[in-house]
Amino acid sequence: MFTLPTYTAPDFTESFFVKAPSVRTMPAPMDGVVPENFYATTIFPEYFKIHDSWQLMAESRMDCVVVIADDRPHAIEFRNVKKGDAVVVGRHEDGENGVYVDHFAFRKKQENGDNFSFRTSNSRETAYSRDYDRLYELLEFERENGYILWVLGPAVTFDQDSRNAMTHLIEMGYIDALFAGNALATHDLESHFFNTALGQDIYSKENKSLGHYHHIETINRARSCGSLKNLIEKYKITDGIVSSCITNNIPLVLAGSIRDDGPLPGVYADVYSAQDALRVHTRKATTIICLATQLHTIATGNMTPSYQVINGAVRPVYFYTVDISEFVVNKLKDRGSLSSKSIITNIQDFVVNLQRNLSLK
The missing domain is CATH 3.40.50.10690 (putative lor/sdh protein like domains)
Incomplete structure (x- = not known):
């Protein structure tokens, strides 16, 4: 029987997250162009601190910019950015600039095993x-x-x-x-x-x-x-x-x-x-x-x-x-x-x- 793994979100009550600054934005200078030092999205769960509240971006996509609208983060393709959009800037992903990327979502901790082993990648000889x-x-x-x-x-x-x-x-x-x-x-x-x-x-x-x-x-x-x-x-x-x-x-x-x-x-x-x-x-x-x-x-x-x-x-x-x-x-x-x-x-x-x-x- 298949069951989904349980996702555990970061503990945003920790002192580091509480003290972290809210996300910074700058207005897009023109349609399809974003400010320098823009933040680009990854494939992982990404949180943005907006008005002292950490919010997960519900719909993401790699290599987009993040626009804050209605106090929510949105992944927007570069070509769809409009002049004046509030674009997130800053390239830290550890919370220092109000952005936190959960790189280890759903990953299991490494189980005990030998440091050396054969057949660790998939090939035509792999058992499926x-x-x-x-x-x-x-x-x-x-x-x-x-x-x-x-x-x-x-x-x-x-x-x-x-x-x-x-x-x-x-x-x-x-x-x-x-x-x-x-x-x-x-x-x-x-x-x-x-x-x-x-x-x-x-x-x-x-x-x-x-x-x-x-x-x-x-x-x-x-x-x-x-x-x-x-x-x-x-x-x-x-x-x-x-x-x-x-x-x-x-x-x-x-x-x-x-x-x-x-x-x-x-x-x-x-x-x-x-x-x-x-x-x-x-x-x-x-x-x-x-x-x-x-x-x-x-x-x-x-x-x-x-x-x-x-x-x-x-x-x-x-x-x-x-x-x-x-x-x-x-x-x-x-x-x-x-x-x-x-x-x-x-x-x-x-x-x-x-x-x-x-x-x-």
């Missing part, structure tokens, strides 16, 4: 049985109590079984929102029309004659319909990820890329519009699972704090990266984002294994 079991328990809990965001690369749709498994996960209630690029949706729909992805049969792996037309023919059909919803209705599509999202009212955020064909209707061509659309869901997400997409994984991780405040209680955000490449799953940590749990495996095997085991719950 326990990680899978914990993930099953977590998703069962989150289906009833949390908000599960999935970030998908197109590889999920390149195999018949993994495409079907992901569709079943949506229908079983394990997906509250889905983030991907133009390719994921394109090849999912291509699989409906032609049973191929980039012209290759998703079961037999046979390359079909003129198969390289399939994805752009799919895009053309979708664009002629004006929207993915209209496409689903016109062609009576009842299989696949896109259809399941639309049928079950699951938000599908598709972000464009410089290399996209088309793109499909509904794909965000402007990166900042895509970022804003995704942040609607990262603000609510309690578990995030990223599959075989390095750039979208990093983008999502950079927008996701290590915690959420739910009904006044602070709880951790669980973040999984899954890929067959060790480099990809470790890249998020290199970018300074939250500590993620990585599983190194074939992505199609992962999805099928996950769905089959959750079906037994």
